[in-house]
Amino acid sequence: MAKYGMVLDLTRCLGCYACVVACKMCYGTRPGVDYNGVKRVEWGEYPDAHQRYQLTMCMHCDNAPCVEVCPVKATTKTEEGPVVMDYEKCIGCGLCVQACPYDARTLVTEDETAFDGQVMVYEEESSKRLNLVEKCTMCYARAQNGQKPMCVDHCPGRARIHGDVSDPESEISKYIAEHGAVQVEGTSIWIVAPADMPKEYLPLSLADAIAAKAAK
Amino acid sequence: MMKMNRREFLKLATATTAGAAMICTADGSYIFPDAVAKADPAAPEVVYYNHCQGCNSGPKCGMKLIVKDGQLIRIERRSEGGHNNPNICAKGAAQVQDIHNPNRLLHPMKRTNPKGEPAQWEQISWEEAIETIAAKFTEIKEKYGADKVMFTTGDPKEPRPVLQRLCFLFGSPNYGTESSTCSTGTRVASYLNYGKNSFATGAGPTPGKTKLFINWGTNPAWSSSYYFETIQKAKASGCKVIVVDPRVTPTVSCVADLHLQIRPATDAALALCFGNALIQADKYDHDFVENYSHGFEEYKARCAEYTVEKTAEICQISVETLQKAIDMILGVEGPMTIQFRAAYPHHVNGVGMARAIQTLIPLSGNLDVDGGQRVSNAKSISLENTKYTGNKLATKGQYDDPTFALRADREYFPVWAECIDEIQLNMLPEYVRDGKIRAAFMLGQNAMMWPDTAAFQKAFDEMDFAVACDYYINPWTHDHCDIILPSAMSPERNYPITTNGMKIYGRQAIPAQGEAHSDCRIVADLACALGFSEEFCGGGEGVEDKIIENILFAGNKDIVAAGVKLADVYAAAPNPVVVPTEQPAENPEKKYRTQDNFFPTPTGKFEFASEVLKKFGFDPVVDHIEPAYSPVSTPDVAKDFPLILNTGSRVPMYVHSRHRQQPWLRALMPDPIVRLYPTDAAERGIVEGDDVILATPFGEIKVKAEVTNIVKPGVIDIFHGWQQANVNGIMNRVIGETLDPLSGFPAFKEGLCQVRKA
Numbered sequence: 001m002a003k004y005g006m007v008l009d010l011t012r013c014l015g016c017y018a019c020v021v022a023c024k025m026c027y028g029t030r031p032g033v034d035y036n037g038v039k040r041v042e043w044g045e046y047p048d049a050h051q052r053y054q055l056t057m058c059m060h061c062d063n064a065p066c067v068e069v070c071p072v073k074a075t076t077k078t079e080e081g082p083v084v085m086d087y088e089k090c091i092g093c094g095l096c097v098q099a100c101p102y103d104a105r106t107l108v109t110e111d112e113t114a115f116d117g118q119v120m121v122y123e124e125e126s127s128k129r130l131n132l133v134e135k136c137t138m139c140y141a142r143a144q145n146g147q148k149p150m151c152v153d154h155c156p157g158r159a160r161i162h163g164d165v166s167d168p169e170s171e172i173s174k175y176i177a178e179h180g181a182v183q184v185e186g187t188s189i190w191i192v193a194p195a196d197m198p199k200e201y202l203p204l205s206l207a208d209a210i211a212a213k214a215a216k
Numbered sequence: 217m218m219k220m221n222r223r224e225f226l227k228l229a230t231a232t233t234a235g236a237a238m239i240c241t242a243d244g245s246y247i248f249p250d251a252v253a254k255a256d257p258a259a260p261e262v263v264y265y266n267h268c269q270g271c272n273s274g275p276k277c278g279m280k281l282i283v284k285d286g287q288l289i290r291i292e293r294r295s296e297g298g299h300n301n302p303n304i305c306a307k308g309a310a311q312v313q314d315i316h317n318p319n320r321l322l323h324p325m326k327r328t329n330p331k332g333e334p335a336q337w338e339q340i341s342w343e344e345a346i347e348t349i350a351a352k353f354t355e356i357k358e359k360y361g362a363d364k365v366m367f368t369t370g371d372p373k374e375p376r377p378v379l380q381r382l383c384f385l386f387g388s389p390n391y392g393t394e395s396s397t398c399s400t401g402t403r404v405a406s407y408l409n410y411g412k413n414s415f416a417t418g419a420g421p422t423p424g425k426t427k428l429f430i431n432w433g434t435n436p437a438w439s440s441s442y443y444f445e446t447i448q449k450a451k452a453s454g455c456k457v458i459v460v461d462p463r464v465t466p467t468v469s470c471v472a473d474l475h476l477q478i479r480p481a482t483d484a485a486l487a488l489c490f491g492n493a494l495i496q497a498d499k500y501d502h503d504f505v506e507n508y509s510h511g512f513e514e515y516k517a518r519c520a521e522y523t524v525e526k527t528a529e530i531c532q533i534s535v536e537t538l539q540k541a542i543d544m545i546l547g548v549e550g551p552m553t554i555q556f557r558a559a560y561p562h563h564v565n566g567v568g569m570a571r572a573i574q575t576l577i578p579l580s581g582n583l584d585v586d587g588g589q590r591v592s593n594a595k596s597i598s599l600e601n602t603k604y605t606g607n608k609l610a611t612k613g614q615y616d617d618p619t620f621a622l623r624a625d626r627e628y629f630p631v632w633a634e635c636i637d638e639i640q641l642n643m644l645p646e647y648v649r650d651g652k653i654r655a656a657f658m659l660g661q662n663a664m665m666w667p668d669t670a671a672f673q674k675a676f677d678e679m680d681f682a683v684a685c686d687y688y689i690n691p692w693t694h695d696h697c698d699i700i701l702p703s704a705m706s707p708e709r710n711y712p713i714t715t716n717g718m719k720i721y722g723r724q725a726i727p728a729q730g731e732a733h734s735d736c737r738i739v740a741d742l743a744c745a746l747g748f749s750e751e752f753c754g755g756g757e758g759v760e761d762k763i764i765e766n767i768l769f770a771g772n773k774d775i776v777a778a779g780v781k782l783a784d785v786y787a788a789a790p791n792p793v794v795v796p797t798e799q800p801a802e803n804p805e806k807k808y809r810t811q812d813n814f815f816p817t818p819t820g821k822f823e824f825a826s827e828v829l830k831k832f833g834f835d836p837v838v839d840h841i842e843p844a845y846s847p848v849s850t851p852d853v854a855k856d857f858p859l860i861l862n863t864g865s866r867v868p869m870y871v872h873s874r875h876r877q878q879p880w881l882r883a884l885m886p887d888p889i890v891r892l893y894p895t896d897a898a899e900r901g902i903v904e905g906d907d908v909i910l911a912t913p914f915g916e917i918k919v920k921a922e923v924t925n926i927v928k929p930g931v932i933d934i935f936h937g938w939q940q941a942n943v944n945g946i947m948n949r950v951i952g953e954t955l956d957p958l959s960g961f962p963a964f965k966e967g968l969c970q971v972r973k974a
C-alpha cells in the first residue's frame with residue numbers, strides 16, 4: 001500500500017501561482033474557493049531584505065481533526081494518506097472548517113461562477129456544489145490513475161514533489177533524504193525551508209497548530 | 217441596440233439559438249454568446265498536442281489540450297514529445313478561460329459612429345471586412361503611395377513573418393512591431409558592438425560548464441519560468457550567481473549568491489567598473505583585444521573613470537558588496553556568462569547600458585567558449601522566424617534602397633533605422649501629423665503600450681483608416697479604429713509550426729470559437745484581396761497549412777531533401793519529425809579567430825568605439841549618463857517627485873495588457889498596485905491596500921498600495937497595462953529626455969514620481 005506525501009521545497013518556490021491556477025483549472029473551483037495558496041512573506045530591512053513564499057494546502061493530517069468532527073463521515077482519511085471528501089454525503093454543517101487548524105477547507109455558500117451568471121464547460125461539476133465543504137484531496141483520484149497532482153505537474157520551480165513515502169526508492173523519499181526535508185509532524189507534508197526563513201513562517205506541527213487555533 | 221444586464225442577457229442567450237450576434241450590455245461592454253457553448257457530457261475526451269504561447273515568445277512550453285465536444289476543458293502537462301518545460305505556468309493553464317470567455321471578440325465589426333468616441337460596433341461578414349480594408353488601402357496607395365500604410369503587430373510574435381511579407385509586397389517599408397518598445401534595443405547594441413544582432417541579450421548559463429553567471433536586471437522566475445530550471449541546474453552544478461536588480465525578486469531569493477541592489481539607470485557605470493577591474497587586474501582577453509577589437513584604448517580610458525568608490529556611490533551599492541562582486545568576477549576559474557533582457561533598452565541611455573554589459577563577455581574572454589556565450593554552428597530549422605522572400609529591405613545594405621528612404625522613422629532615429637529592419641513606432645503621432653502614415657493594419661496592438669498614450673490614440677483618430685485584430689474589444693485602442701477583426705488564440709491555430717533544432721512538431725489546433733480566424737489567415741485573405749494571391753497560397757480556410765508546406769517547407773533544403781511533408785508531421789504527433797541532416801562538426805571555440813567577417817562592423821572588428829555612432833554624431837564609447845530626470849540631475853523636480861518610477865517588468869499572472877479578462881488570473885492581482893518600501897509608505901501615511909495617487913510631472917493615476925521590502929527605498933515598482941490606470945499614459949515623449957536617441961525606446965525605468973494617499 002502506497003503512502004502518499006508531498007514535499008514543498010520553499011527554497012525553490014518562485015511565487016508564480018502556477019499551482020493555484022492549475023488546481024482551479026483542474027477542479028473548476030468557484031471564485032474564492034481555492035484548495036491551495038501562495039503567500040508572500042518578508043523579513044529584514046534594506047540592504048538585507050528577504051522575501052519568500054508560504055505554500056498552503058490541506059496537510060492531510062494523520063489524525064485529522066476534520067475527520068473526527070464530521071457527523072456524517074463525509075470526509076475520510078484514506079489508507080494511502082489523503083483526506084478526501086464525499087460531496088454526496090456532506091451536509092454543509094461546517095464543523096470540519098472550524099476544526100481544521102490549517103484553514104484548508106472552504107464552506108461554499110455563494111452560487112458564484114467565474115463569469116457572472118454563466119456556467120462554463122469546466123464548471124459543470126463544481127457549479128453543482130453549494131452549501132458543502134470543499135478542499136484539496138492531494139489529487140487522490142489522479143494518483144490512483146498514476147498521475148501526479150495537478151499542482152505538482154505544473155510547478156515551474158519544481159518546488160513540489162509528490163509520491164510514495166513508504167518506498168525508499170521513490171522520487172520523494174530520495175528527495176527528502178537528499179534535501180533534508182522535514183516532515184510537518186502529524187501530517188503528510190514535508191518542508192525544505194530556506195536557512196534564514198524565520199520559523200514563524202513555517203507550518204506548525206499538527207499538535208502545535210491545534211493549540212494555536214484553540215488559543216485564538 | 218437592445219441593452220440588458222449580463223444575467224438577463226445570459227438567460228435569454230441560453231434560450232435562443234447558438235451563433236447569435238454579439239449583445240451590447242448596459243455598461244457598454246459586449247458579450248458573445250457563441251463563446252459559452254455547452255459540451256455534451258457524454259462526449260469522449262480527446263487529446264490535442266500543442267505548444268503554449270502564453271508568455272508570447274513564440275511556441276514555448278509543451279501542452280496537452282483535453283477537449284470535449286469541441287470545447288477545451290483542461291490543460292495538462294505534456295510529457296510526450298514536447299519541447300521546453302512541460303510545467304505550465306499560471307498563464308498557460310488559464311488559457312481555458314481565455315478560449316471560452318463570454319467577452320471575447322468573435323465576429324468582424326465595423327464602427328457606426330465617428331472615431332474617438334466610445335465605439336458602437338456593428339457585426340459584419342468577413343467578406344465585407346476584407347473587401348472594405350483592401351479597397352481603402354488600395355485607394356491610399358494610389359493617392360499617396362504604398363508607404364503611407366503601416367502594418368504592425370503588438371503582442372503576437374507568431375504572425376510576424378507573414379505580416380512582413382504582406383507589408384513589403386504591398387510596397388510599404390513601414391512594418392513595425394511592439395519590439396520597438398520591448399527588447400530590440402539590445403539588438404541595436406549588439407549591432408553597434410558586434411556588427412550583427414545575434415549577441416543582443418548575452419547568454420544564460422550552461423549547467424556543468426558555467427562557473428559564474430550574472431543575471432543582470434531580469435527576473436526569469438516571473439518572465440520566463442520555462443527557463444528557470446536551467447539556472448537552478450547550473451547552480452546545482454557549482455555555478456555561482458550574481459543578480460543585479462533594484463528589487464529583491466524571487467530570482468534573487470532562489471539563486472543569488474550575491475545581489476547588487478542597484479539604483480535604476482546606473483548599470484552602465486557598474487559595467488564600466490567591472491571592465492576597469494578586469495583591465496586593471498590584467499584579467500582580460502589580450503588576444504581578443506589586440507587582434508579582434510577596435511577602440512580599446514578609448515574604452516579603457518572611459519573605464520578608468522569608474523573606480524569602485526565612485527561607482528558604488530553612483531549605483532547606491534556599498535563598496536564592500538561591489539568589491540565582493542569584483543572579486544567573484546576576477547576570481548572565477550572557468551567560464552562566465554551574463555544575461556540581460558528588455559529592462560535595458562528602457563532607459564534614455566538604454567543602448568549604452570546594453571553595450572556596456574555586452575562588452576564584458578568578450579573582454580573577459582567568454583565570447584564563443586563553452587559555458588560562456590557560445591556560437592553554435594548546429595543546423596536548426598527556424599520556421600517561425602523565417603522571413604519571407606520579397607523582403608529585400610530586411611537585409612543589410614538597406615540604407616540606400618529607395619523604398620527604405622520612405623521609412624517613417626528614419627529622420628528621428630537614424631541609428632535604429634540603420635540597424636533594425638522594422639520601424640520605430642514611438643514617434644507614430646509625428647509620422648501621422650507629417651502625413652507619412654495615413655492608415656494602419658494592426659495585429660494585437662494596444663495603444664497603452666506607448667508612453668504619452670493619448671497622442672497615439674489621437675493619431676489613430678486622425679488616420680484615414682485603422683484596422684485592429686484582437687482577442688477582446690479593447691477600448692483604449694479600438695475606440696480609435698474603424699474595423700476590428702477577431703483573432704484565433706494560440707491553441708486554436710496551427711501556424712506557425714513548432715521547431716526545435718531539426719525537430720518539427722505539428723501544432724494541433726482546437727476548433728476556433730465563433731468566427732475567429734488565425735492572424736496568418738487574416739493576413740493571407742487581405743493579401744489575396746490586395747492581389748497577392750500567389751504569394752499567399754490563395755488564402756481561405758486551411759491557408760496556414762499551405763503556407764507551412766508551400767513556403768516554409770519548400771524553402772528549407774533539408775526538409776525538401778528528406779521529402780518531409782506536413783501530413784507526416786501531423787501523423788507523428790505527439791512526437792516530432794526529425795529532419796535528417798548532416799550536422800557540421802562542432803566549431804572550435806572562439807570561431808572569430810578563423811571565420812572571415814565574424815564582426816561585420818565598419819572596421820570588421822568588435823567595436824569598443826562604434827564607427828556607426830561616430831558617423832551619426834554620437835559618442836562612440838559607452839558612458840554612464842545620468843537620466844534626464846533623477847534625484848541627481850534634477851534635484852528641483854525631485855523635490856516634488858522624489859521617487860524613482862520603475863515600470864514595465866513582468867508579473868506571474870499577466871503579460872503586458874493581456875490576461876486581465878481571465879478570472880483565475882485576475883483574482884491573483886485584482887487591482888493595479890504600486891509597490892512601496894515600508895519607510896517610503898510610512899512617511900506618506902500609507903498602509904497596505906490604501907488607495908493612492910501615483911503622480912508624475914505629466915499626469916496622475918489612482919492605484920492601490922502594496923507595502924513591501926522587495927523594492928529599494930526611494931524606488932517604486934508598478935506593473936503596466938491596466939485599462940483603469942495606464943502608467944505609460946503619465947509619461948512624456950521627448951527624444952534624448954525620455955526616449956533613447958539611439959533606439960527610440962521609452963525610459964520606463966527611470967522617471968520621477970510621487971505617491972500620496974488618494
Ligand code: SF4
Nearest residue numbers: 014016017019155157
Ligand atoms: S507553482 Fe511551484 S514555484 Fe510556482 S508558486 Fe506554486 S509551488 Fe511555487
Ligand code: SF4
Nearest residue numbers: 058059061064066100
Ligand atoms: S489540514 Fe485540515 S482539512 Fe486537511 S486533513 Fe488536516 S484538519 Fe483536515
Ligand code: SF4
Nearest residue numbers: 023136138139149151
Ligand atoms: S494536490 Fe491537487 S487538489 Fe491539492 S492543491 Fe494540488 S492540485 Fe489542488
